[in-house]
Amino acid sequence: MNSRAAKPIFSFPFAAMLKNFQPLRVYFVQNRWALVIGLLSLLLVDLLQVIIPLVIKKAIDLLVTQTPETGSLLFRQGGIIVAIALTIAMFRYVWRRLILGHSRKVEQGLRNRMYGHLQTLPLSFFQKTKTGDLMARAINDINAVRMASGMGLVALVDGSVLGIAAIGFMMSIDLKLTLIALIPAPVVVILTKILTRRMSKGFETVQSTFSDLTERVREAFAGIRVIKAHNREAWEYTRVKTEGERYIAENMKLAKTLAVFFPVMTIFTNAGLAIVILLGGRYAISGSITPGDFVAFISYLNLLTWPMMAMGWVTNLLQRGSASMRRINRILEEVPDITDPVPSQGVSDGTLPEESNLKPVEGAIEIRGLSLKYPGQGDDALKNICLKINTSETVAVVGRVGSGKSTLLQVIPRLLDVQEDTVFVDGSDIRKIPLKTLREKIGFVSQEAFLFSDTIRNNVVFGRDGISDQDLKDALRAAGILEEIQGLENGLDTMLGERGTTLSGGQRQRLTIARALVGSFPFLILDDALSMVDTRTEEGILNQILDRRSNKTNLIVSHRVSTIRRADRIVVLDRGERVEEGTHDSLIALGGVYATLYEEQIQEEALEKET
Ligand code: ADP
Numbered sequence: 335m336n337s338r339a340a341k342p343i344f345s346f347p348f349a350a351m352l353k354n355f356q357p358l359r360v361y362f363v364q365n366r367w368a369l370v371i372g373l374l375s376l377l378l379v380d381l382l383q384v385i386i387p388l389v390i391k392k393a394i395d396l397l398v399t400q401t402p403e404t405g406s407l408l409f410r411q412g413g414i415i416v417a418i419a420l421t422i423a424m425f426r427y428v429w430r431r432l433i434l435g436h437s438r439k440v441e442q443g444l445r446n447r448m449y450g451h452l453q454t455l456p457l458s459f460f461q462k463t464k465t466g467d468l469m470a471r472a473i474n475d476i477n478a479v480r481m482a483s484g485m486g487l488v489a490l491v492d493g494s495v496l497g498i499a500a501i502g503f504m505m506s507i508d509l510k511l512t513l514i515a516l517i518p519a520p521v522v523v524i525l526t527k528i529l530t531r532r533m534s535k536g537f538e539t540v541q542s543t544f545s546d547l548t549e550r551v552r553e554a555f556a557g558i559r560v561i562k563a564h565n566r567e568a569w570e571y572t573r574v575k576t577e578g579e580r581y582i583a584e585n586m587k588l589a590k591t592l593a594v595f596f597p598v599m600t601i602f603t604n605a606g607l608a609i610v611i612l613l614g615g616r617y618a619i620s621g622s623i624t625p626g627d628f629v630a631f632i633s634y635l636n637l638l639t640w641p642m643m644a645m646g647w648v649t650n651l652l653q654r655g656s657a658s659m660r661r662i663n664r665i666l667e668e669v670p671d672i673t674d675p676v677p678s679q680g681v682s683d684g685t686l687p688e689e690s691n692l693k694p695v696e697g698a699i700e701i702r703g704l705s706l707k708y709p710g711q712g713d714d715a716l717k718n719i720c721l722k723i724n725t726s727e728t729v730a731v732v733g734r735v736g737s738g739k740s741t742l743l744q745v746i747p748r749l750l751d752v753q754e755d756t757v758f759v760d761g762s763d764i765r766k767i768p769l770k771t772l773r774e775k776i777g778f779v780s781q782e783a784f785l786f787s788d789t790i791r792n793n794v795v796f797g798r799d800g801i802s803d804q805d806l807k808d809a810l811r812a813a814g815i816l817e818e819i820q821g822l823e824n825g826l827d828t829m830l831g832e833r834g835t836t837l838s839g840g841q842r843q844r845l846t847i848a849r850a851l852v853g854s855f856p857f858l859i860l861d862d863a864l865s866m867v868d869t870r871t872e873e874g875i876l877n878q879i880l881d882r883r884s885n886k887t888n889l890i891v892s893h894r895v896s897t898i899r900r901a902d903r904i905v906v907l908d909r910g911e912r913v914e915e916g917t918h919d920s921l922i923a924l925g926g927v928y929a930t931l932y933e934e935q936i937q938e939e940a941l942e943k944e945t
């Protein structure tokens with residue numbers, strides 16, 4: 335009966351299911367000794383478990399046929415039971431440590447692999463996939479895989495071995511009795527499958543409602559000023575209360591499922607027991623089996639409860655794990671579309687040809703006829719741009735919002751990919767320079783000032799080697815934030831983020847600039863990097879930076895005239911096209927796009943001064 339119920343597991347879909355687990359092979363190989371010893375311990379425990387009923391049978395039969403030695407013999411049987419129990423306890427500990435430890439290692443390996451892989455994926459991947467979803471899914475999926483490769487493996491091996499052994503012993507006692515006693519078994523298997531699935535779903539819902547609740551509470555306190563300012567306390571309270579009620583409701587649902595599970599199981603396992611007592615009892619009376627056999631049989635039937643449930647549970651664990659693995663594989667198969675150049679033929683030592691050829695001159699950029707279109711967008715974001723920037727030049731890029739400034743700047747460190755033969759850095763096509771080499775040359779500060787929940791020092795040094803405290807302070811000074819940091823209680827070691835200090839927008843921007851200054855890169859690219867500080871401060875900081883970097887190449891986007899004025903050259907973009915170029919004075923004289931932008935800017939700055 336048991337084997338019939340277990341049949342769907344071993345049919346074709348099972349093979350397809352297992353195939354998804356293929357990437358886990360490496361962990362199974364790595365942990366092979368732990369697994370071998372763990373599984374052997376598991377088998378030993380199973381063996382001891384099936385011996386127990388034999389010891390009981392012996393004891394009962396001794397009682398039935400009383401002799402003068404019965405007392406001491408019974409004592410011996412008791413001793414054996416105690417010894418078996420102790421050994422079982424010991425080896426159960428061993429297999430739990432080793433096999434569940436293995437599943438934790440699978441979890442860790444998979445998480446590292448996935449995270450490492452995600453780091454290599456292009457920005458376009460993160461634009462089409464919501465990061466929050468990605469993380470939530472990854473956590474649930476990796477959990478399901480851990481369960482499958484730990485408890486799933488145990489339930490499969492333990493359930494089938496113990497099940498087959500117990501049924502074997504039962505059959506050796508009486509074949510017909512065994513077959514009849516097993517009639518309720520398939521029901522137990524199927525019910526377990528249904529109930530465990532419902533339980534794990536319920537458990538997941540409880541977890542996710544709990545995280546919704548925590549998030550709601552966190553938000554309520556983080557936004558307490560806004561809530562109070564708008565008199566929204568009662569409204570916010572209701573929102574938290576609703577989440578709380580949902581959490582309780584989901585918990586109750588789960589509790590109900592759990593409450594149903596064990597009583598229902600007991601009914602069906604006891605149905606088997608009833609059959610045995612009725613029928614087996616008659617056999618014992620008629621003498622075709624001994625009273626010891628009768629009791630042993632009942633013990634085996636009892637022992638069989640877990641394998642029956644394990645069979646139902648294991649299909650769930652493996653199915654869920656397999657579905658999760660399929661989703662994880664899909665992410666792992668996602669290829670980084672911006673990749674390093676492939677070494678050309680004839681370069682036998684595997685070094686990339688352009689790496690050694692990089693000219694000692696540093697700081698030149700050349701763009702030849704660059705057009706770029708975002709996927710799914712109608713218009714080109716950049717149209718046939720040509721631009722040459724020489725070493726130690728400072729070039730400003732100006733244009734209205736959406737004119738393509740950020741797009742142009744992101745192309746240079748290949749945050750967006752371009753056609754071959756369009757963008758050259760220091761004389762080499764950027765498509766042929768290894769990404770690491772290219773990005774090591776460029777200090778890039780984007781529009782959004784992103785800081786990590788870490789110390790100020792770590793946020794600025796950013797894992798780079800060989801940066802002294804003096805370098806760090808110089809960079810912070812040039813970014814105009816050193817004094818403010820030294821004013822903090824913990825100075826450079828102040829923690830930022832959720833559990834630390836919160837900085838203002840302007841402070842964040844200046845810290846991210848310091849991050850790009852501390853490496854003293856040949857290229858510095860600032861994309862509207864000081865929009866949140868006032869005009870005066872921006873001017874001061876830029877003067878500092880440009881003085882420090884007078885012999886290096888700087889590419890700056892800003893909407894502030896005072897900033898733009900310091901550039902050697904101004905390039906004007908309009909709807910993705912390079913429309914004007916020159917010095918501030920020549921462009922004003924031209925009376926085109928730049929002149930108009932300048933007018934608007936002057937008025938805006940006047941307004942800013944007033945307020
Ligand atoms: P700017 O920095 O000058 O404000 P951008 O380079 O950000 O301009 O944008 C240029 C154009 O490309 C705009 O029309 C903008 O809508 C579009 N664009 C920018 N980023 C994306 C993106 N990730 N996906 C699709 N379109 C984009």
Ligand code: MG
Pocket residue numbers: 739740741781861862
């Ligand atoms: Mg921009």
